[in-house]
Amino acid sequence: MYKGAEKAAGGLQAGRPRRLLVIPLPDGKMVIISLYFKWGELTSKLMDESTLFSLLVDLHKGGERQGPGGSEQTLMALKLSGINPASRLAVADIGCGTGASTRVLAENLVNAHITAVDLFPEFLQVLADSACAVGYSDRVSPLAGSMESLPFDDQSLDLIWSEGAIYNMGFGKGVEAWRRLLRPGGVLAVSEITWLRPDPPDQIRQYWEAEYAEIGTAAEKIAVLEGAGYDLLGHFILPPSCWIENYYQPTEARIDDFLQRHADQPQAQQLIEMERQEAAMYEKWQSVYGYGFYVARKRQVNLRGEK
Numbered sequence: 661m662y663k664g665a666e667k668a669a670g671g672l673q674a675g676r677p678r679r680l681l682v683i684p685l686p687d688g689k690m691v692i693i694s695l696y697f698k699w700g701e702l703t704s705k706l707m708d709e710s711t712l713f714s715l716l717v718d719l720h721k722g723g724e725r726q727g728p729g730g731s732e733q734t735l736m737a738l739k740l741s742g743i744n745p746a747s748r749l750a751v752a753d754i755g756c757g758t759g760a761s762t763r764v765l766a767e768n769l770v771n772a773h774i775t776a777v778d779l780f781p782e783f784l785q786v787l788a789d790s791a792c793a794v795g796y797s798d799r800v801s802p803l804a805g806s807m808e809s810l811p812f813d814d815q816s817l818d819l820i821w822s823e824g825a826i827y828n829m830g831f832g833k834g835v836e837a838w839r840r841l842l843r844p845g846g847v848l849a850v851s852e853i854t855w856l857r858p859d860p861p862d863q864i865r866q867y868w869e870a871e872y873a874e875i876g877t878a879a880e881k882i883a884v885l886e887g888a889g890y891d892l893l894g895h896f897i898l899p900p901s902c903w904i905e906n907y908y909q910p911t912e913a914r915i916d917d918f919l920q921r922h923a924d925q926p927q928a929q930q931l932i933e934m935e936r937q938e939a940a941m942y943e944k945w946q947s948v949y950g951y952g953f954y955v956a957r958k959r960q961v962n963l964r965g966e967k
């Protein structure tokens with residue numbers, strides 16, 4: 661959905677948002693700026709960052725998901741984990757948004773306790789309300805905070821789940837940092853932006869390398885996991901329906917109401933242009949990039965001999 665949210669959510673840390681900003685000029689032309697620039701510089705010139713993030717949250721909190729994914733794919737990844745659904749488990753769903761994956765996990769891991777972590781309390785409120793409505797609230801604890809400073813004890817988690825969110829801290833850094841939180845043999849399941857071909861055309865390769873240099877092929881992602889002390893249990897690529905039908909189309913359907921709510925804010929229109937750019941980009945290049953879902957088990961020790 662976006663990157664660089666930490667500062668806006670609590671002044672924790674500025675990042676680099678992976679967005680394009682389209683700015684209408686008075687003569688009717690458009691300027692497209694990649695948000696590769698330092699967030700602070702950009703927003704001080706163009707849009708106050710707290711405005712941008714409050715608009716983003718308002719646009720997305722009404723969505724089932726805040727990024728590409730699907731319940732069927734959450735279940736497929738759960739199956740790859742080999743976890744016995746009846747076992748007592750400590751689970752963290754990191755960057756959970758409004759809880760699309762949290763609900764699937766709660767429904768299927770019937771003796772699990774899930775800590776659902778996100779930066780934005782507004783998303784967690786939606787998650788908490790829906791957990792309450794379906795009777796899972798005793799097994800789901802929302803936690804507002806950063807994926808970069810998680811409050812779990814070492815080796816305290818059986819399962820770490822994270823759909824479409826680890827890019828916020830970077831795949832390599834994330835899988836490395838989260839490993840110590842898993843008990844030996846614990847499982848990590850993450851979805852991550854992935855090249856579907858080893859030879860992406862220059863135009864899209866340059867865009868992604870500027871926005872998120874860690875984008876790589878599935879083989880490269882698996883090598884990172886193995887190097888960080890995990891054994892791969894399985895992986896698959898999310899189908900385009902996870903992006904288009906489950907994410908971009910429902911977002912588009914909320915846009916008219918969103919623009920009406922923010923009719924006095926030109927930034928709302930700018931944000932929508934960004935959202936539409938992102939959707940159009942995926943539409944065009946869907947055979948070249950997508951999300952890979954990677955499921956891996958923590959090895960007893962990593963390459964440095966650490967547990």
Ligand SMILES: C[S@@+](CC[C@H](N)C(=O)[O-])C[C@H]1O[C@@H](n2cnc3c(N)ncnc32)[C@H](O)[C@@H]1O
Pocket residue numbers: 661662664665666724725726727728729754755756757758759760761777778779780783805806807808822823824825828829
């Ligand atoms: C693309 S959305 C995915 C949300 C959800 N997992 C889903 O698939 O619908 C990324 C999520 O990560 C959250 N996020 C961004 N930076 C974060 C951080 N540093 N720590 C925790 N959550 C973060 C955002 O608020 C957002 O909910």
